[in-house]
Each structure stands twice: as structure tokens, then as C-alpha cells.
Amino acid sequence: MIVAVVSSASVRFDDGRTVRLPELRIAPGERVVVVGRNGTGKSTLLRVLARIAVADPLVGGTVDLPTAAADTAFVAARPYLLRGTVLWNVELPLAARGVPRAARRVRAMAALAEMGAESLAARTRVGLSDGEVQRVALARALVTEPRLLLLDEALASLDEVGATALAAALRAREDLAVVAAAPAEPAMPPGVKVRVVRSGETSS
Numbered sequence: 001m002i003v004a005v006v007s008s009a010s011v012r013f014d015d016g017r018t019v020r021l022p023e024l025r026i027a028p029g030e031r032v033v034v035v036g037r038n039g040t041g042k043s044t045l046l047r048v049l050a051r052i053a054v055a056d057p058l059v060g061g062t063v064d065l066p067t068a069a070a071d072t073a074f075v076a077a078r079p080y081l082l083r084g085t086v087l088w089n090v091e092l093p094l095a096a097r098g099v100p101r102a103a104r105r106v107r108a109m110a111a112l113a114e115m116g117a118e119s120l121a122a123r124t125r126v127g128l129s130d131g132e133v134q135r136v137a138l139a140r141a142l143v144t145e146p147r148l149l150l151l152d153e154a155l156a157s158l159d160e161v162g163a164t165a166l167a168a169a170l171r172a173r174e175d176l177a178v179v180a181a182a183p184a185e186p187a188m189p190p191g192v193k194v195r196v197v198r199s200g201e202t203s204s
Helices: 042-049 086-096 101-114 130-142 160-171
Strands: 004-007 010-012 018-020 024-026 031-035 062-064 072-075 148-152 177-182 195-198
Touching: 004 042, 024 177, 031 042, 042 072, 042 148, 042 177, 072 130, 086 101, 086 130, 101 130, 101 160, 130 160
Parallel strands: 031 177, 031 195, 072 148, 148 177
Antiparallel strands: 004 024, 004 062, 010 018
16 A cells, blocks of 8 residues: 655745645655755655645645554654653653553653663653654654654754664564655665655745
């Protein structure tokens, strides 16, 4: 089953600019990096795939998202952690799905451990490094076992521990489709093979 398809689609912004989205056909287990300079639609593409961008500015073409919203996880370049502990933040998506408290704590701790962040569980956002915040955000994204993981320039601030942990997490999830946006082709974690796609064109 195809995870997402973007075909001949463009997005028009309030200032009149139109950005052509890259042509994409994403299969389960595929890892795609969308590369391009700022303003060429990388983040817009990920927000469309995450259903964060509204559909109204879509100009022509089609965006087919057979993957349910609940099976899609989005990690921003500067992820936001709410007040409360790291563990509580990672539990949030499970709580929203009605997972009982005891079960979600077990799953959240396992996700933190997978990302090398279990020692941060009792801490809050205050004092965490950018790399630690990114590891927590990835744990929060992976805890729901999504089918589609969207990384909006989220690899740039990963520390060495996070890069190694993410590589292992992706190897353990052969069917997980990943789309990452980056200004330039990033150094991917060891053992992670990707397809590089160039981002679209901008017009006035």
C-alpha cells in the first residue's frame, strides 16, 4: 500500500507566491530526503503530508494521503516541549489515543530508552540541550509506532547519541516511511539508505 502521493501540486501563499511541491510517491519503508534552499517548499510539503497545512491554497494537482492522520508523526526543526516532565511529554500522544496510564508510561520509557534519553525522563525542558530536545521529540514521534515519519530539518541538531539511536530505530522499523527536509543533502545516520528529491520551484 502506498503511504503518500504528491502529483503536479502547487501551493499558493497569502503574499501571492506559488511553490511547486516535489513529485513524490512514497512506499512503506522508503526513506526520502527533500533538499532545497529556503522558500522552495520543503517545509510546506511536509506540512501538507502532516495535514498541518490547510488544503485551500493547493493549486492544481493532487495530494493523496491514504495513511491515517493518527499514523503520521511530525518532528519540527525546533520541537516544542510542553511544561511538565520529559516523560509526560512523550506520553501525550498515547494519552490522546486513550492508552491507560500504566501502559503509556511503559511505552514512553521504552521510546526514551530507544533514543538514548531515558535519563532525561524526570527532567523538564529547562536546561536540555538542542540535541537532547530533539531526541525527546523523536521519542514522542516514535512512541505511537507511526507508518509515516516527517522530519522538518530535524536532523541538523541531532547529537551523536541521537544519530546513532535514530539509525537503530529506523533499522528496527523496516516498514516505516520517512520523509526528511534539509537545506542540503545531510549526512545520514550509518546504515540508513535514502532517496534524494530536489524541492520545487517558486514563482510570483
